[in-house]
Amino acid sequence: MTGIEIALASFPVLLALIFLRIPIGLAMLLTGIGGIYLITGSFLMISGQLRNLTWGTFSGYSLSIIPLFLLMGQFATLGGMSQALFKAAETWLGHRKGGVAMAAVGACAGFGAICGSSLATAATMGQVALPELRRYGYSGELATGTLAAGGTLGILIPPSVILVIYAILTEQNIAKLFVAAFIPGILAAIGYIITIAIYVRLKPKSAGSRERATYAERFRSLAAVWPVLIVFLVVVGGIYGGIFTPTEAAAIGAFGTGLIALVNGGLTFKSLGQSFLATAGSTAMIFLIVLGAGVFNSFLALSQLPQTAAAFVTAQGFNPWLVMVSVLLLYLVFGCVMDSLSMILLTVPIFFPIMSALDFGLNPEEFALWFGIIVLIVVEVGLITPPVGMNLFVINSMAKETPLQATYRGVLPFVMSDLMRVAILTLFPSITLLGVRLLY
């Protein structure tokens, strides 16, 4: 068997394990180990790698933002802050049909502007908004679907960890990429709100109702969010004003929310321990998947399947747009089983040189920005496409009473909205490039 055949054979094996309820991180780890064994003919590679890979993965600086933001969400909840924030959003939006879910999307977008990670956004806003959505009678399906999709705004709205990695891989300007990501990010939030509006029209029972708040209540709700605003401004100001890295912002955000919880009396030894335990479960779940994905991706790289697939696509002499569509489809397919960071790391070095050789009527820099944003969006779609969608797992792990397949169903309308946005941005590069053209 060639490496490519082994890789192709591994997908049904991986899917079979996953659908037999084997934990996904474990399934990826084991499939990866098996695949590497079949390709190299020994366990030398994998056993050598595991001497350092686990520590290296678990101690990664950029990933450390995940437990920090999870803990921040816990503290924010203990301090009553996240409720205050969300309440403010829902007194303004909540009375509309599906309005509480819309408020959750708005809150995700706001949080996305201070956070570079989808998982952290999903986790934090999930902590805040899930209980409220359930309280107002939103179905588990719609609630978890909304928050899983809303979480992707963490990456789609700059700053964004994935964009930084793309910028490094393709030697592009990070600031310009952030500017280019802005309009598509706002479009994503608008698209999700429209999706909710349509969803509740088609399935009226999936959203409960909430009374219209008076304007007095609305302004009073704003007065209750001042601690949130302070933390928010310190974190936003710190990142954009050039004081912190995103990880530091996460630590400072957690510190600030912890302090406020302490002052509000929400933080006791007992509740501190409970917030550690809640953070522990989600963190370990995510990192096991990151570890498994790391091994599985080593195996895919070794099999040379991605490289060969890319070479095949370009060797056919197709027209550039057809190639673009094929590449995006490939990303979507891979996104069903892979996580976004690994996907970017694995594929961009292969696809970028190939794609930039094709003519889309853009100069090289504009092409790089446009392609980067489109790829960003399709890998983010991967975070919410079943069966392997990290945001789905994060949100679902918080919604104890909602089965994962309900989350799968709930997120599909949002995936459709994403696909429409991908189509629009692909057809009209100038939407993405507008900000950069105006500012630079």
Next chain:
Amino acid sequence: QEVTLRLHQFLPAQANVPAHVLIPWAEKVGTDSGGRIKVEVYSAMELGGKPPELIDQAVNGVVDIVWTLPGYTPGRFPRTEAFELPFTMTNAEATSKAYWDLFESDMKDQDFKGIKILGTWVHGPGVIHAKGDGIRKLEDMQGKKLRGPTRVINALLAEMGSEPIGMPVPAIPEALSKGVIDGTVIPWEVTPSLKIAELVTTHTEFSGDRALYTAAFVLAMNQARYDSLPDDLKKVIDDNSGKAFSASAGRNMQEYDAPGRKIAVDSGNTMIELDQAEVDRWKAAAEPVLTNWYAEMDAKGIDGKALYAKAQDLIAKYSN
């Protein structure tokens, strides 16, 4: 072909060293072996792990060959630091030759025991890239947050009153743009890929024949894998490794300093060259770094002073 060797390295395939040193090397080994060896180059850590894990990947047979920096694993290859000490290197070609000689005489059976080293080289002169008014004299280093490249240069930065901030190379652009660091110390060759010229306003170079610093690289192979090759294929590897290869890799890397520098000049950044009198002050300020290094080597049972003198003699010999 009979033998597939997997070469793993941390930069994207289109970066200078992979594109102009490693991939050509892989192709040449293939050609010289009459197609019996195929070296597959895996870039940007695509086989997994982080750059500091590369050397272990070669040692443990995860892959067959790695390109890495001994400095990624401080304390493990102490003798290589002789070339990284401040104001030691002259040019990459001469220093790489000296590095190979010292490797053969002092590191092969010590630091690198059990690892088959194919090449040893260094990059071109290190430069300080900073925001704001930049570094014009020693005192300007005071309180600056600088990303340091190696353990000894971090020590140097601290000695000069700066705050050395540790972070991986890919994190530099974001840290610069966000003001987490005021500047970074790296050679010109890497600046285009990190967009350094756009992110800083000044570049400080050092006059005289010694550069502020360099960093040491190795191309390392799993020893058992090498031993398992038939003699004629071992010879192909041998013919493509050693001093001549190391020298050309170093020279090659330094050649890509010029285009990086040109980008900075063209973008209107301020180029600062410290004159000899100022450089002498820096050298004096760097003395404690040497003294400390000798003491650290002593603690490891290494005669650091003698080793460093030997390195300097070799560099002088090849620089003339």
Next chain:
Amino acid sequence: MIDRLDAGMRKLSAAMAVLGGLALAAVILSTVVSVTGRGLIPIGLKPIRGDFELVELGTGFAVFAFLGWCQINRQHAAVEILTMRMSAGANRFIDLVADVMMLGAALLITVRHGQGMLDKMSYGETTFILQYPIWWAYAAGLAGAVVFVLVCMHCVLLSLHALVTGKARESGGAVQ
């Protein structure tokens, strides 16, 4: 007997997870102090030297420490769409297989990580800036990994018990 064992394992994994949480808290505090110091360099304060390394050390330890708690509460992401239509017996069998696989992975990860620690010890590797020996960090992670292995063994025992007796038996839950 099994209930007392279960209570003990829950305590052990919870204690480990809380230790991990305290490490995260330390990461948060050191980062806040460091960022404050960095911002106030002009008035003579300083960042904590090697703050990035402290973050990595703390997070690495924390994630290892969290593994056991995640496992004992069955919080690992899994797809239930097919198995929910299968019989209880089949599900108990799958539980056992999944737990045995997780135990195998946990053992593999732990043993290899332990060997990595011995490597780092013999190489004398240190971190860049703080220059503490890397094997300390590995050793901290190993503590969590060992608890993870113990919890995985316990989970195999629980699912074996459930399969044999035909009664659902989950950690922390009473026998039904």
